[in-house]
Amino acid sequence: MASEAKRPKIDDECCVFDPLKNFLCWCDRVNLNLSDKVYLSKEGTVAMYGMLAKEDIEEGHVVFSIPRDALLHQGTTKIKKVLEDGKKSLESGSGWVPLLLTLLYEYTCPQSSWKPYLSLWPDFKVLDHPMFWSEEERDKLLQGTGIPEAVDTDLKKLQAEYNNIVLPFIKSHPDLWDPEKHNLELYKSLVAFVMAYSFQEPVEDEEEEKEPNPPMMVPMADMLNHVSKHNANLEYTPECLKMVAVRRIEKGEEVFNTYGQMANWQLLHMYGFAEPFPTNSNDTADIQMSSVYKAAMQETQSEADQQLIKYKWNMLCEMEILGDKGVFIFGQSGALTYNELHTTLKVLCMSAQELKEFCENEGWEEDEEDEDDKMEQALSFDKLTASSSEWKHLLHVAAGFTLDSYSEDVDTDRRLLEDQGALEKLSSRERRALHVRYGQKNILQRLQELTKPTS
Structure with missing residues (x-):
């Protein structure tokens, strides 16, 4: 059972010139209960303010709890x-x-x-x-x-x-x-x-x-920084919100919340930071659906072949499997949008006769309950090499188109990441952008390596 946090012991005579002390006094006034096993600081944290463990914290310990009337939203404001x-x-x-x-x-x-x-x-x-x-x-x-x-x-x-x-x-x-x-x-x-x-x-x-x-807005919760391998999580109850340790936290360790399974591009776009490569286990790379179409069109030998690919593409769009601005998402272990990708590859690689039968049957009859699992496994990086040469070729070429869309090639970014001296000379924005770019390129390069033609 989660142990309860205690009221923070704060000197009533807070220094108004110290925003953090002033905030902690406010926490005391609104009955925000902060565990005496943690403290807030700007030192020893990954960014700005953060929360650190004063002593070992056991799993299930309530790091803090905040009553619902101290939350800030349209239901609690004076207006x-x-x-x-x-x-x-x-x-x-x-x-x-x-x-x-x-x-x-x-x-x-x-x-x-x-x-x-x-x-x-x-x-x-x-x-x-x-x-x-x-x-x-x-x-x-x-x-x-x-x-x-x-x-x-x-x-x-x-x-x-x-x-x-x-x-x-x-x-x-x-x-x-x-x-x-x-x-x-x-x-x-x-x-x-x-x-x-x-x-x-x-x-x-x-x-x-x-x-x-x-x-x-949840005061105190937003003081915790995020990592994909977090050690605390926010829980919601009718009376209050609680930050609870989800694993043992050692003395001196930072207490990290999670914002969800966020790729680095999402973290930078929405939160203004990125996890250094390769620490973000939730990192992803997108391949435009149109890149797979472009790869398929590149293989056509005749006007009739081109018309067939166009027909297949339009059919997939009507089935709402594809879209001109849609993307196929790849994570560290393979395709995440595996249903859409599996159907797309299967249809684009069909012969005219197979397509005719597909249309007559109004798609495939899914006989097996584990069809989703089969598709996920087939497009995982562990199993991708066993895919058909046609599928692998489309993925290889589409990944190449995506890699070409970056301003720097993958080797340039890799050398920069490996050169500690050069890395330290980069501005904060340049470093964050580098981690985002390289994380994506690393996934795309792995996809290319797994789908390259065998001699």
């Missing part, structure tokens, strides 16, 4: 009635607008109940998502990773959301917001803040089609 009354006009694709309006108000309100918490980020300069990089820097350092395209989409949606939903709403409530103060730049910073530090409570019954819970 919750205004947000509730305007709920219909605040609907957006992101679903974040109510929380962002909450933060716009609370962050700039001197009397905010969450001021000691929000003061830990005095100007958001610690946030260094690629959305804050110049377009030239993103293109130079992150070409081929998928991040520049994701950021461009984010920025367009963010600006449209602010101009079309947020700005009209704050103009209609001049007693709460000021467009000069609560401008697009602050909104952009708060979007990054929500991306990096918010939490979403899981839907209780995942089988039922329910709207996802809106994001919320």
